[in-house]
Amino acid sequence: xxxxxxxxxxxxxxxxxxxxxxxxxxxxxxxxxxxxxxxxxxxxxxxxxxxxxxxxxxxxxxxxxxxxxxxxxxxxxxxxxxxxxxxxxxxxxxxxxxxxxxxxxxxxxxxxxxxxxxxxxxxxxxxxxxxxxxxxxxxxxxxxxxxxxxxxxxxxxxxxxxxxxxxxxxxxxxxxxxxxxxxxxxxxxxxxxxxxxxxxxxxxxxxxxxxxxxxxxxxxxxxxxxxxxxxxxxxxxxxxxxxxxxxxxxxxxxxxxxxxxxxxxxxxxxxxxxxxxxxxxxxxxxxxxxxxxxxxxxxxxxxxxxxxxxxxxxxxxxxx
Numbered sequence: 001x002x003x004x005x006x007x008x009x010x011x012x013x014x015x016x017x018x019x020x021x022x023x024x025x026x027x028x029x030x031x032x033x034x035x036x037x038x039x040x041x042x043x044x045x046x047x048x049x050x051x052x053x054x055x056x057x058x059x060x061x062x063x064x065x066x067x068x069x070x071x072x073x074x075x076x077x078x079x080x081x082x083x084x085x086x087x088x089x090x091x092x093x094x095x096x097x098x099x100x101x102x103x104x105x106x107x108x109x110x111x112x113x114x115x116x117x118x119x120x121x122x123x124x125x126x127x128x129x130x131x132x133x134x135x136x137x138x139x140x141x142x143x144x145x146x147x148x149x150x151x152x153x154x155x156x157x158x159x160x161x162x163x164x165x166x167x168x169x170x171x172x173x174x175x176x177x178x179x180x181x182x183x184x185x186x187x188x189x190x191x192x193x194x195x196x197x198x199x200x201x202x203x204x205x206x207x208x209x210x211x212x213x214x215x216x217x218x219x220x221x222x223x224x225x226x227x228x229x230x231x232x233x234x235x236x237x238x239x240x241x242x243x244x245x246x247x248x249x250x251x252x253x254x255x256x257x258x259x260x261x262x263x264x265x266x267x268x269x270x271x272x273x274x275x276x277x278x279x280x281x282x283x284x285x286x287x288x289x290x291x292x293x294x295x296x297x298x299x300x301x302x303x304x305x306x307x308x309x310x311x312x313x314x315x316x317x318x319x320x
Contacts, residue, residue, distance in 0.1 A: 008031055010035075010079070011034045011078065012037060014084060015082065016038040018138040020036070024051075030176035030177065032172075054147070056149075056151070058151075075098075078104065079107065080099050082106055082110065083133075087276060105129055105169065107128075112280060112283065113235075130155065133152070134149065134150045134193075152181075153180040158186075158187065162184050188243045198283075199224045201263035202280065202305060205266040205305055225247075228251070229247060232246050234295065275309050281305065
């Protein structure tokens with residue numbers, strides 16, 4: 001086991017939605033042995049027909065239907081791609097354990113800032129790498145995932161530095177067609193992404209608009225900027241290696257996002273699906289209170305969105 005410079009890998013994708021389905025699909029298309037961990041109708045459709053990826057960047061293709069809802073049947077993996085929504089972390093983390101060998105890498109490509117720490121508590125920090133994805137993606141129907149937007153990934157170690165396993169993974173990913181960067185300061189990159197997503201997604205959901213609308217209205221753009229600046233201030237206060245260009249990067253990312261696109265959290269609010277509010281704005285507010293740092297923009301956004309998030313959670317629990 002372990003990730004070498006040229007061998008095919010055994011890969012499990014926990015959370016075969018837009019992000020996991022797309023990046024896992026590219027690995028499967030390249031010949032790696034990929035198992036998609038899914039549930040319900042999505043699982044059945046993948047088993048019956050394979051996983052179909054409809055990508056704005058890579059066209060439409062279908063990969064073999066190796067899928068399960070029971071990781072105990074899969075065996076040790078070289079790589080586990082962890083892409084569940086953050087509100088599923090507590091249940092999904094335990095599903096990683098049967099997949100862990102001595103050199104298994106567990107790579108989180110989720111929103112949020114604490115996922116690596118959560119995984120490390122269960123599987124050990126030595127197994128965990130952190131990353132993020134920049135794309136629009138979701139399950140459009142059972143067995144089908146769609147990819148829009150940049151389709152870019154970034155990853156690295158939980159601490160600042162470049163590792164041999166990271167370099168080997170980068171080679172594997174690039175050969176499979178990933179648009180991906182390996183970062184020496186991935187914790188800093190993660191705070192960039194977290195600040196950008198927390199600010200823009202919360203405003204997108206609260207304003208119920210597309211990105212072109214919210215970034216071109218001066219008042220709304222300022223609210224996004226204020227929310228992002230507050231997140232970065234929280235990161236610095238926590239001692240994170242926040243990069244000097246983080247605010248500029250976040251605002252540039254805001255301007256580059258497809259104009260008619262919407263944040264996934266905003267889509268989930270509209271569709272009455274569980275939302276990642278607690279893992280994004282809720283986490284900012286909680287950390288800020290612990291540090292006694294004022295975050296008025298994020299406090300406001302959290303207060304506006306919280307009632308709908310609670311209502312949606314209750315509706316989904318009742319329908320489960």
